[in-house]
Amino acid sequence: MRIDIDKDVCIGAGQCALTAPDVFLQDDDGYGTLAPGREDGGGSPLVREAARACPVGAITVSGAAG
Incomplete structure (x- = not known):
């Protein structure tokens, strides 16, 4: 999978890290x-959940897990 963090959108809420x-x-x-x-993503099943938890949608996950 591919993970992108839009640094121009990120507000440093920290939900991804949590x-x-x-x-x-x-x-x-303080930015993600x-x-x-x-x-x-290292095969983590929580990556997509972290993207959903981002309050400003700064994280994009594409491709299959694993």
């Missing part, structure tokens, strides 16, 4: 970012 902390982190400014080596 929902899937193994995939999403918050950078030094992908954990190193997790650009494909």
